[in-house]
Amino acid sequence: MLSPKAKTGRSYYRYLRNTNVQWNRFELTDLAQMDFSPAERAKFALRSGDLLVCEGGEPGRCAVWRGEIDDCYFQKALHRVRPFEGKADSDFLCAWIRHQAFSGAFVDQNAKTTIAHLPQVRLEKLGVPDVGIDEQRRIALRLRKQLAEADAIAKAAAEQLAEIERLPQRLFARAFGEAS
Incomplete structure (x- = not known):
């Protein structure tokens, strides 16, 4: 192509x-x-x-x-x-x-x-798997919900890690900024 x-x-x-x-x-x-x-x-x-x-x-x-x-x-x-x-x-x-x-x-x-x-x-x-269409849809819906929840948790964890990584800079600025 x-x-x-x-x-x-x-x-x-x-x-x-x-x-x-x-x-x-x-x-x-x-x-x-x-x-x-x-x-x-x-x-x-x-x-x-x-x-x-x-x-x-x-x-x-x-x-x-x-x-x-x-x-x-x-x-x-x-x-x-x-x-x-x-x-x-x-x-x-x-x-x-x-x-x-x-x-x-x-x-x-x-x-x-x-x-x-x-x-x-x-x-x-x-x-x-030989599963009927209604059962397939039920399983797929449940998995989609669980994956969405897992994605939300992963996003929140990434945001928390980013906040933790910024913490030393903030503490450093606060410690030396207040001393000036």
């Missing part, structure tokens, strides 16, 4: 790269643009509910697209998983893939390359 043909400038559209897909979210401040033909736009178009999974970098890193940007597409280095309605829940699959990634399921001990990657054939063979 980064070939000279992609830079004709006729129909530039924003697209997601591997770096834009983070765990359970998208980094949308730095989107690249390139030319997409009508056929490519049909093939690489994003719909709300699409699960995007990184093939390389950090294999399995994924997030559910919720239509954050209109006319946005994705790069070939990402896998798009579009579950059948009523059969599988994107958020459940995202949580399952994250679990697999963190438990080492995508580490290939026999790989001939040092570049970590998750090819499509391997993603297709990933076993998914």
Whole structure:
């Protein structure tokens, strides 16, 4: 997708790269643009509910697209998983893939390359628990709430650590500022 043909400038559209897909979210401040033909736009178009999974970098890193940007597409280095309605829940699959990634399921001990990657054939063979759609949605909702709580705790901890790091400077300024 980064070939000279992609830079004709006729129909530039924003697209997601591997770096834009983070765990359970998208980094949308730095989107690249390139030319997409009508056929490519049909093939690489994003719909709300699409699960995007990184093939390389950090294999399995994924997030559910919720239509954050209109006319946005994705790069070939990402896998798009579009579950059948009523059969599988994107958020459940995202949580399952994250679990697999963190438990080492995508580490290939026999790989001939040092570049970590998750090819499509391997993603297709990933076993998914046989859980009904209602249960998938219930599990996914609970996990989303728990992850949001964990993110809030991590943010508060980071703010407290930053405050602690500023403390010696404040104490120093107070000790010597008052003595002057």
